[in-house]
Amino acid sequence: xxxxxxxxxxxxxxxxxxxxxxxxxxxxxxxxxxxxxxxxxxxxxxxxxxxxxxxxxxxxxxxxxxxxxxxxxxxxxxxxxxxxxxxxxxxxxxxxxxxxxxxxxxxxxxxxxxxxxxxxxxxxxxxxxxxxxxxxxxxxxxxxxxxxxxxxxxxxxxxxxxxxxxxxxxxxxxxxxxxxxxxxxxxxxxxxxxxxxxxxxxxxxxxxxxxxxxxxxxxxxxxxxxxxxxxxxxxxxxxxxxxxxxxxxxxxxxxxxxxxxxxxxxxxxxxxxxxxxxxxxxxxxxxxxxxxxxxxxxxxxxxxxxxxxxxxxxxxxxxxxxxxxxxxxxxxxxxxxxxxxxxxxxxxxxxxxxxxxxxxxxxxxxxxxxxxxxxxxxxxxxxxxxxxxxxxxxxxxxxxxxxxxxxxxxxxxxxxxxxxxxxxxxxxxxxxxxxxxxxxxxxxxxxxxxxxxxxxxxxxxxxxxxxxxxxxxxxxxxxxxxxx
Amino acid sequence: xxxxxxxxxxxxxxxxxxxxxxxxxxxxxxxxxxxxxxxxxxxxxxxxxxxxxxxxxxxxxxxxxxxxxxxxxxxxxxxxxxxxxxxxxxxxxxxxxxxxxxxxxxxxxxxxxxxxxxxxxxxxxxxxxxxxxxxxxxxxxxxxxxxxxxxxxxxxxxxxxxxxxxxxxxxxxxxxxxxxxxxxxxxxxxxxxxxxxxxxxxxxxxxxxxxxxxxxxxxxxxxxxxxxxxxxxxxxxxxxxxxxxxxxxxxxxxxxxxxxxxxxxxxxxxxxxxxxxxxxxxxxxxxxxxxxxxxxxxxxxxxxxxxxxxxxxxxxxxxxxxxxxxxxxxxxxxxxxxxxxxxxxxxxxxxxxxxxxxxxxxxxxxxxxxxxxxxxxxxxxxxxxxxxxxxxxxxxxxxxxxxxxxxxxxxxxxxxxxxxxxxxxxxxxxxxxxxxxxxxxxxxxx
Ligand SMILES: Cc1ncc(COP(=O)(O)O)c(C=O)c1O
Numbered sequence: 064x065x066x067x068x069x070x071x072x073x074x075x076x077x078x079x080x081x082x083x084x085x086x087x088x089x090x091x092x093x094x095x096x097x098x099x100x101x102x103x104x105x106x107x108x109x110x111x112x113x114x115x116x117x118x119x120x121x122x123x124x125x126x127x128x129x130x131x132x133x134x135x136x137x138x139x140x141x142x143x144x145x146x147x148x149x150x151x152x153x154x155x156x157x158x159x160x161x162x163x164x165x166x167x168x169x170x171x172x173x174x175x176x177x178x179x180x181x182x183x184x185x186x187x188x189x190x191x192x193x194x195x196x197x198x199x200x201x202x203x204x205x206x207x208x209x210x211x212x213x214x215x216x217x218x219x220x221x222x223x224x225x226x227x228x229x230x231x232x233x234x235x236x237x238x239x240x241x242x243x244x245x246x247x248x249x250x251x252x253x254x255x256x257x258x259x260x261x262x263x264x265x266x267x268x269x270x271x272x273x274x275x276x277x278x279x280x281x282x283x284x285x286x287x288x289x290x291x292x293x294x295x296x297x298x299x300x301x302x303x304x305x306x307x308x309x310x311x312x313x314x315x316x317x318x319x320x321x322x323x324x325x326x327x328x329x330x331x332x333x334x335x336x337x338x339x340x341x342x343x344x345x346x347x348x349x350x351x352x353x354x355x356x357x358x359x360x361x362x363x364x365x366x367x368x369x370x371x372x373x374x375x376x377x378x379x380x381x382x383x384x385x386x387x388x389x390x391x392x393x394x395x396x397x398x399x400x401x402x403x404x405x406x407x408x409x410x411x412x413x414x415x416x417x418x419x420x421x422x423x424x425x426x427x428x429x430x431x432x433x434x435x436x437x438x439x440x441x442x443x444x445x446x447x448x449x450x451x452x453x454x455x456x457x458x459x460x461x462x463x464x465x466x467x468x469x470x471x472x473x474x475x476x477x478x479x480x481x482x483x484x485x486x487x488x489x490x491x492x493x494x495x496x497x498x499x500x501x502x503x504x505x506x507x508x509x510x511x512x513x514x515x516x517x518x519x520x521x522x523x524x525x526x527x528x529x530x531x532x533x534x535x536x537x538x539x540x541x542x543x544x545x546x547x
Numbered sequence: 548x549x550x551x552x553x554x555x556x557x558x559x560x561x562x563x564x565x566x567x568x569x570x571x572x573x574x575x576x577x578x579x580x581x582x583x584x585x586x587x588x589x590x591x592x593x594x595x596x597x598x599x600x601x602x603x604x605x606x607x608x609x610x611x612x613x614x615x616x617x618x619x620x621x622x623x624x625x626x627x628x629x630x631x632x633x634x635x636x637x638x639x640x641x642x643x644x645x646x647x648x649x650x651x652x653x654x655x656x657x658x659x660x661x662x663x664x665x666x667x668x669x670x671x672x673x674x675x676x677x678x679x680x681x682x683x684x685x686x687x688x689x690x691x692x693x694x695x696x697x698x699x700x701x702x703x704x705x706x707x708x709x710x711x712x713x714x715x716x717x718x719x720x721x722x723x724x725x726x727x728x729x730x731x732x733x734x735x736x737x738x739x740x741x742x743x744x745x746x747x748x749x750x751x752x753x754x755x756x757x758x759x760x761x762x763x764x765x766x767x768x769x770x771x772x773x774x775x776x777x778x779x780x781x782x783x784x785x786x787x788x789x790x791x792x793x794x795x796x797x798x799x800x801x802x803x804x805x806x807x808x809x810x811x812x813x814x815x816x817x818x819x820x821x822x823x824x825x826x827x828x829x830x831x832x833x834x835x836x837x838x839x840x841x842x843x844x845x846x847x848x849x850x851x852x853x854x855x856x857x858x859x860x861x862x863x864x865x866x867x868x869x870x871x872x873x874x875x876x877x878x879x880x881x882x883x884x885x886x887x888x889x890x891x892x893x894x895x896x897x898x899x900x901x902x903x904x905x906x907x908x909x910x911x912x913x914x915x916x917x918x919x920x921x922x923x924x925x926x927x928x929x930x931x932x933x934x935x936x937x938x939x940x941x942x943x944x945x946x947x948x949x950x951x952x953x954x955x956x957x958x959x960x961x962x963x964x965x966x967x968x969x970x971x972x973x974x975x976x977x978x979x980x981x982x983x984x985x986x987x988x989x990x991x992x993x
Binding site (some may be wrong): 077079081084086087089090091093094096097098099100101103104106108112113114116119123125127131132134135136138139141143146149152156157159161164167168169170175176178181187192193204206207208210214217218219242243245249251252290292294295299318319320322324326327341344345346347365371387388391392393394396397398400406408409410411412414416418420422423425426432442454459465469474475477481494496498506517526529530532533534535536538539543545547 | 591
């Protein structure tokens with residue numbers, strides 16, 4: 064297939080909600096009034112909200128048009144590094160919508176929600192098995208809340224040991240949520256420099272690890288797409304000083320069926336179900352960030368937890384050392400249903416998922432490294448990171464490349480992250496893309512490179528095929544308009 | 548062959564050759580032995596129809612509003628969700644997109660969230676709303692941390708009414724445990740509202756949170772609460788778990804709240820065993836730079852057309868790292884979209900009428916139960932939840948009703964307030980007919 068996917072479709076205009084409608088319409092079938100109006104004390108009564116009134120047809124058209132200005136995994140390849148934008152199976156949506164799941168009240172007694180409790184229990188066991196750790200709590204609502212849970216576990220563990228530590232080691236390649244989560248627990252982040260090979264060195268850790276340091280937070284595979292090869296040795300160094308190792312498992316999609324995080328010396332790990340386990344990202348959530356721990360740290364997991372006695376499941380609060388609750392109820396249960404459904408659909412094929420994801424990333428790396436600058440020229444895991452170094456001569460940047468990819472019908476890679484790589488272009492194809500799609504992406508990246516050489520304006524003026532062109536973000540921040 | 552994995556053996560072979568690796572295992576050569584698992588994965592693998600059968604079975608082992616008449620709210624409410632709202636929300640361009648980092652190809656999400664922010668502000672009478680937090684509980688924890696930031700961390704204590712949803716208070720406790728800030732609890736008065744006199748005795752007060760309608764369903768006098776709290780120089784936070792109430796009630800913004808946050812599940816989200824919901828978070832404009840979470844703002848494109856972007860991100864973790872206002876990254880965007888769609892579907896007229904129906908039905912049940920001689924211990928006005936005191940030993944009856952009649956007669960308050968034995972928190976939404984209500988009265992009358 065030689066044709067590029069990007070094309071100009073019919074883009075319809077659609078105003079803001081309140082620029083539409085007429086007072087007195089509704090899109091809702093109001094229930095029959097079968098009781099009398101009850102008077103309400105004037106002291107508390109208000110006027111009701113100033114919402115526009117729209118009919119059902121107007122609502123449906125409004126949101127359908129908005130949706131057409133969006134791009135999702137169902138639209139095409141979405142190689143957004145670190146985000147694992149894989150296919151979101153449709154059967155998962157069916158399962159989450161079953162009345163027993165979608166329509167269940169969280170406070171019914173345990174005897175009446177055995178199915179939901181069993182699902183949580185089994186999911187926790189499957190995730191423990193895949194990660195190599197001993198116990199899991201699925202309560203955290205996203206990756207960052209999983210990190211917070213992990214840091215709270217660190218703090219609770221050290222308190223339990225009768226010590227209090229003030230620092231935490233965080234590599235310079237870490238995602239911003241890592242230091243932010245540590246800060247929420249009062250830890251001061253100590254930046255750890257990545258070695259020349261793109262991975263941490265035991266020497267760097269040895270030099271900074273001390274008895275006032277609670278431990279180390281590491282993303283593995285890291286955000287350069289490389290496996291942290293010295294993990295076990297680093298863990299031994301940290302453990303010898305009484306510290307703990309936290310692994311950000313956002314990149315778990317690379318290593319299922321291959322890596323045993325327990326054996327590698329990891330004490331706490333979080334997994335993003337909205338990445339590795341296929342739950343849709345929803346334009347920014349809801350996700351779920353289960354936290355996995357060693358047997359030693361199990362008492363600190365968030366509660367309540369589902370426990371099994373005989374064949375019966377129940378929620379138990381009886382964990383006196385628990386860090387407590389992170390959510391009003393049990394986390395994003397609807398997301399858990401989808402991840403559970405995904406695991407059961409793939410089973411042992413989860414290892415194939417990782418193999419194909421890694422194959423695709425390495426293939427792209429090999430096919431582009433002659434023209435795009437590759438800061439670490441070695442085999443990668445599930446993503447590869449290029450830079451815009453070779454584009455500089457043509458006065459185009461990573462941002463211009465990203466915007467031009469949009470015109471060609473691809474979602475751009477993650478850009479300018481990790482921060483240690485200047486002008487980073489982080490490509491994560493995932494296992495979902497076929498050979499043809501990947502070849503087309505490669506051909507597009509090469510075509511854009513030629514354009515940069517011959518006609519840079521095509522990049523700097525991109526995108527042109529979208530509903531809007533480049534937006535003025537400076538004015539948006541300087542004179543914020545946050546509501547209409 | 549697996550349907551989510553497109554590669555054929557031939558594809559794999561040729562791609563491996565391009566990479567220069569012999570077999571798939573060769574791709575993992577960089578992983579040392581001391582990190583490798585010893586055992587293969589051992590997981591069940593089901594076909595699509597086996598999966599359906601398995602999930603149907605699990606779902607059937609959990610009761611829902613489909614199988615039972617549940618008169619319980621306590622932070623999770625059963626409201627009817629229109630099919631049109633459900634349908635547009637399921638557009639895969641919304642569902643399968645990431646956070647809108649590339650605004651030119653995410654205008655649908657961005658305009659939808661901008662509209663959500665606007666409708667939420669109008670509902671609560673506030674000036675700015677963020678793009679969502681995880682849920683009502685973590686939103687409250689974030690609000691209290693924000694109050695401390697507003698006080699430039701000089702004031703180290705916050706106070707929370709004991710009529711704030713007990714689960715939210717537990718989450719606040721979790722978020723505050725590792726900090727050197729203190730959380731005090733404000734007791735309640737006999738009429739079922741917070742006793743703000745108690746804050747006089749608390750020093751170093753950065754912020755105070757009350758919930759309205761509170762956990763007993765009572766509407767607080769927010770005006771008076773705000774005056775008392777502002778008199779102490781503290782940030783006035785109001786929380787909620789049932790935003791539909793503001794279809795009828797005076798808004799917190801009108802009553803001078805500084806931060807208003809809570810749970811938006813009622814606005815078009817299924818209960819889903821407690822999540823995902825959506826943490827609604829709003830504040831006065833002057834505090835916008837202290838807010839946690841993402842914000843969508845309006846701007847112009849290179850051709851001068853209106854468009855939307857994520858903005859004021861210098862508050863956030865990806866820029867500010869350890870100095871960020873919060874660690875939140877992914878939020879509950881699709882749920883915020885759902886809430887926006889739901890509010891738009893009802894419209895102002897519909898929203899007010901639906902809120903009125905909720906209250907009128909709840910009031911009908913409350914009066915009818917009162918007329919049977921049951922005690923209604925709290926005199927304050929209520930919305931769609933209220934407390935009833937049943938005769939001693941009602942717990943057995945409650946259990947029988949659940950098991951034999953498939954009726955859940957509220958939530959026992961003794962689990963949260965040990966002194967409130969035999970007190971139950973009941974909830975009535977538009978989904979209950981007068982018949983349902985009459986039936987409940989017949990079953991429980993003394
Ligand atoms: C490496 C890494 N860690 C943590 C996170 C945070 O996850 P979430 O957005 O679910 O909070 C991300 C997500 O972008 C990530 O890429």
